[in-house]
Amino acid sequence: MPSRLKITAATLDPAFLDLPWSTPLEEWPENVLAPLPRGISRHVVRFARLSGQVVAVKEISHEVAQREYNLLRLIDKMDVPSVEPLAVVHGRTDANGEELNAALVTKHLQYSLPYRAVFSQHMRPKTAFRLIDALAVLMVRLHLLGFYWGDVSLSNTLFRRDAGAFAAYLVDAETGELHENLTPGQRNYDIDLARTNIIGELFDLQAGGMLDESEDAIHIGDRIHERYHELWEEVTGEEVIATNERWRVTDRINRLNDLGFEVDELAITSDDDGTRVRLRPKVVDAGHFHRQIMRLTGLDVEENQARRMLNDLDEYRAITNQQDEPIELVAHEWLATIYSPTIQMVPRDLRARIAGPELFHEILEHRWYMSQKLKRDVPTWEAVKDYSEKFLVRRRDERVYMATTQELPRIATEE
Ligand SMILES: Nc1ncnc2c1ncn2[C@@H]1O[C@H](COP(=O)(O)OP(=O)(O)OP(=O)(O)O)[C@@H](O)[C@H]1O
Ligand SMILES: [Mg+2]
Numbered sequence: 001m002p003s004r005l006k007i008t009a010a011t012l013d014p015a016f017l018d019l020p021w022s023t024p025l026e027e028w029p030e031n032v033l034a035p036l037p038r039g040i041s042r043h044v045v046r047f048a049r050l051s052g053q054v055v056a057v058k059e060i061s062h063e064v065a066q067r068e069y070n071l072l073r074l075i076d077k078m079d080v081p082s083v084e085p086l087a088v089v090h091g092r093t094d095a096n097g098e099e100l101n102a103a104l105v106t107k108h109l110q111y112s113l114p115y116r117a118v119f120s121q122h123m124r125p126k127t128a129f130r131l132i133d134a135l136a137v138l139m140v141r142l143h144l145l146g147f148y149w150g151d152v153s154l155s156n157t158l159f160r161r162d163a164g165a166f167a168a169y170l171v172d173a174e175t176g177e178l179h180e181n182l183t184p185g186q187r188n189y190d191i192d193l194a195r196t197n198i199i200g201e202l203f204d205l206q207a208g209g210m211l212d213e214s215e216d217a218i219h220i221g222d223r224i225h226e227r228y229h230e231l232w233e234e235v236t237g238e239e240v241i242a243t244n245e246r247w248r249v250t251d252r253i254n255r256l257n258d259l260g261f262e263v264d265e266l267a268i269t270s271d272d273d274g275t276r277v278r279l280r281p282k283v284v285d286a287g288h289f290h291r292q293i294m295r296l297t298g299l300d301v302e303e304n305q306a307r308r309m310l311n312d313l314d315e316y317r318a319i320t321n322q323q324d325e326p327i328e329l330v331a332h333e334w335l336a337t338i339y340s341p342t343i344q345m346v347p348r349d350l351r352a353r354i355a356g357p358e359l360f361h362e363i364l365e366h367r368w369y370m371s372q373k374l375k376r377d378v379p380t381w382e383a384v385k386d387y388s389e390k391f392l393v394r395r396r397d398e399r400v401y402m403a404t405t406q407e408l409p410r411i412a413t414e415e
Helices: 014-018 062-077 125-144 184-207 217-236 247-258 288-297 303-319 327-345 356-374 380-390
Strands: 006-009 045-050 053-060 085-090 102-107 157-162 165-170 239-242 261-270 276-286
Touching: 053 062, 062 085, 062 102, 125 157, 125 165, 125 184, 125 217, 125 276, 157 303, 165 303, 184 217, 217 247, 217 276, 239 247, 247 261, 247 276, 261 288, 288 303, 288 327, 303 327, 303 356, 327 356, 327 380, 356 380
Parallel strands: none
Antiparallel strands: 006 085, 045 053, 053 102, 085 102, 157 165, 239 276, 261 276
16 A cells, blocks of 8 residues: 555545555456446446445545535535445555545445436336436425535436335535525526436437437426426425415425425514415425434335335324324334334345335335235235235345446336
8 A cells, every 4th residue: 555545534444445546446456346337427436345335436636526525424414315425535646656536435325226227128208207306306405405516417316216206316516515595596507407417318318229219308307497496486485375274384384294394493474464474484304204214213214115104104003003102102013013024024035125115115015906906905925925926036136236237237117
């Protein structure tokens, strides 16, 4: 190891020092690399194995790496879905003493899919819409916190399955800026760029035969605009209601919760004549259901998965006649008697292919379909068996999604 090597990190795994830092990233040997699919990028990005986990290494200048590292740490602390930064490595020199670029190291996001992997088989507009919807939620969350992204695109986002939908994670924060508040101009600039980039990416997919030529890429790309503004309006917009329509206050809070946003306070001001009030919510952040499940069960799950689990928990509470019991106790029991055993019923070799909460969601869906078809109540064990044998065996392992060929692998799930 060259003596000038410097590593900035919050905590450092000693195995870090074993990575071949004196070799340009492009030439790292196969035995340290993990062959996973990546989005398109300007810089060299590789995945490396490190103490049983996988890390993403990006080669960039020291200044840029340090800046991105700091930003990722900040947004990670604010609980925004993003990749987790591990370290900046600089002062690298090769065998001849030539300087090498610095590297930013982030944790590989388990079960995440770059958008091209989501579409690898046969992309349908419905899937594109789902990805864009997830990206709109991420943008609203970031903008509420004053984060201007500066280069929003599908390649700068990673997607995780979320109970049939997707959850978006920020992966590339290089162009980001954190402000106290964003002006409408800054927000609009971010959305316009997102739209332009997405349309470009959809054209690329069409050129690569992954999206039907007949689909209107511009129309699909416009959706980011619509979804973002709808959400922003719902989350921050002022509403005028008559004083005798107080129920609309609760209504607004419920709608925001349904969208996954948490209301911190409501600013209510009455009009001069006292007949109407103005209502403006102060939304803290998304993750309403996520936080509830975290508090009740300690499980760290996506928003829609959390909602699905809470519904099942409610049902369990009703069936077992425990409406008057504290929810914390019922949740504990539900976890031990319903959730965990359901996951455990899945054959061990298939279990890790999909993240646990998504597996749980798919099993419940499957049980519902089977019951509909067979016109009887299908027990969970029967649904698990059928689901595992017919569907899960055909799924790829998405934990670290291994690419076996140059081509991106197929996913057999977009039915
Ligand atoms: N921690 C991570 N987990 C999973 N995938 C990652 C991670 N970091 C990077 N990637 C993959 O590598 C790709 C490139 O990373 P990134 O966007 O940071 O590179 P870049 O060269 O800065 O991109 P750009 O061309 O937008 O400047 C991403 O699209 C993503 O697919
Ligand atoms: Mg990028």
